[in-house]
Amino acid sequence: MKKTLKQLATxxxxxxxxxxxxxxxxxxxxTRTIQQGDLFVPFRGEKANGHKFVLQAIEKGAGASLWQKDEPNPPQGVPLLFVDxxxxxxxxxxxxxxxxHKAKFIGITGSNGKTSTKDILAGTLTPFFKVQKTIGNFNNELGLPITVLQLDEDTDVAVLEMGMSGFGEIEFLTKLARPHMTVITNIGEAHMQDLGSRAGIAKAKFEIIQGIQPDGVLFYDGDEPLLQELVAKxxxxxxxxxxxxxxxxLYADNIEATADGSSFSTHGVIEGDFFISVLGKHQVKNTLVAMLISQQLGLNDDQIRASLKQVALTDMRMQQVNGSNGALFINDAYNAAPTSVKAAIQFVASTTIRPEKWLVLGDMLELGPNEKRFHEDLSKDIHAEEIDFVCLFGPRMAYLNEVLKERFDEDHLLYAEDDYTPIIEKLQQANEESIVLLKGSRGMKLETILRAFTK
Incomplete structure (x- = not known):
């Protein structure tokens, strides 16, 4: 965006x-992230008042600032636009x-995989278009408007992540962005405490169609019956x-993990063999929607195939990290819900990249009154014949620990409620033969464990 204050006032x-x-x-x-020429937007909250930092923002290079009309003592001699x-x-x-704006706008929501899908799509399109995407977690009622206003005027494709915790939030975002294409990656259990059921979550995510352009397209997880029902209506x-x-x-099969990523075959509207430098069957599924949108925007199969090989994800999404103990860590610790945790566990159980398999799992948060059952149910995918060591962290993981005690002896199962140290010490046993998954909700900060092996 490049506008005068007069244009903004209009x-x-x-x-x-x-x-x-x-x-x-x-x-x-x-003010910590001010760039030269920015418009500073001060908010007045219960704990802080951004108006106190307007002069600091101007001193740091902001070109102008908004100012709430009923806020007293506006500074003199600086460019201000007064608003309600x-x-x-x-x-x-x-x-x-x-x-x-003339760009193609793409809106992405889903319980899991929003950021990965955003990264894969943007990476696939970047060699052929000028692409801008949501940075970090700027995916809510403040973050999405900022993302839109940060778009360069010559951007070809805007890839916008849309997050929510309750009904009506996706509707607000999609009606603001008015996307040409929308995506629902999947329906999981995140925000169950606010939405009541997976059906409620599906209904909230499906709000994304309410802002879609008249000739727009919804790409959705066709393996999910709840979405099938909503689409049919x-x-x-x-x-x-x-x-x-x-x-x-479009569907994928013949999925194989290698040390470099995942190879797979596709059938339907795109036929062929492809490779992406990302691990996990669930990431292959996310890749499918990137392929579909790329095709919709005019790329051919060879262009898509070449682009996918260069794609990289945001850190802490199935990120491969070589540890100082020789182990290969899979840092998937950005967030967790039952669906994504099970997918990550299944990847580790089935991979042939390293023979010795470790799981380091942290609490899954925001699951509501059924959190005990959701944690216990992870045991259905954890078997001693496939997994060698399990380390559990957090008070809720005590539920899973009780179930796994029947399958793993004390040398192969470790539980720590609130101290990373025992897990770090246990991981000293991991070596060049080991693959170690780190997976937990953001609040568990399992990357803390990884830092002990990347100094």
Whole structure:
């Protein structure tokens, strides 16, 4: 975005301010990340008031700032645009800029795999288009407008992640972004405590179609019956199913893990053999939607095949790290829910990359009143014939520990409630023959364990 304050005032139906010809070329809500020429957006909350940092933002290079009209003592002699509510103004500016922008907008939601799918799609398209994507976790009612306003005017494709914790949130985001293509990666159990059931989660995720362009397309997990039911009710919706089951418009099989990534075959609207430098059957499934959207945007199979080989994911998503003890760590510790944990466990159990298999699992959070059952149910995928060592961390993992005691002796099963040290000491036994999965919710910070082996 590159606009004058006068143009922003027009978007917001506000009076043209002094310094109306001042140009801003980005957006920021944090003085620690201010870039030259940014528009600073101060929020007034219970614990902090961003208006106190406006002068600091200007000193650090911000071109101008919003200012809430009922906030006293606005600074003199600096470019300010007065608004009723900075948060609402931020969202209104994003809607206006979105309306002007010529890029193809792609919205991605789902219980798991949003960020991985975003990364795979952006990586596949980047050799052929100017692509910008959601950075970090800027996927909510503040983050998505900031992402939109940070788009360069010549961006060809905007890949936008859409997160939520309750009903109505995806609807708000998709109506702001008005995507040409939308994706639902899967339906898991995250936010069960807020949405009540997997059916509730599916309904909340399906809100993404409410902002889709009239000729837009929904790409969805065709292996998920809850989504199949919702799609069937939308007779006018153009929907494309992908997955691992025969019957989807695009499906994958012959999935094999190597030290470098995953090879697989596809059938349906794209036929052939492909490779991606990412591990896990669930990541192959995420790759399918990237292939479909790439095809929709005009790439041929050879272009898609070449691009996929160069794709890299954001850290802590099935990230391979060589430890100082010789072990290969799979750092998948960014977040966790039952569906994604089971997928990661199944990968480790089936892989032939290293013969000795370790699981380091942390609590899964935000699962509501059924959290005990969800943790115990992980045991269905953990068998002593396939997994050599299991280390569990966090108070909720005590539920799983009780079940696994019947399968693993004390030399092969370790539980720690709140101290990483026993697990770090146990992992000293891992070596060049070992593959070690780190998987837990963000609040468990299992990467702390990895740091002991990457100093």
């Amino acid at each position: 978007w917001l139906n506000e009076e043209v301010p002094a310094f109306g010809d001042t140009v801003v070329s980005g957006i920021s809500i944090d 509510d900075p948060e609402v103004a931020l969202q209104q500016m994003a809607r206006a800029y979105r309306s002007e 939308e007779q006018q919706l153009k929907a494309v199913a992908f997955g691992l089951e025969n019957g989807n418009l």
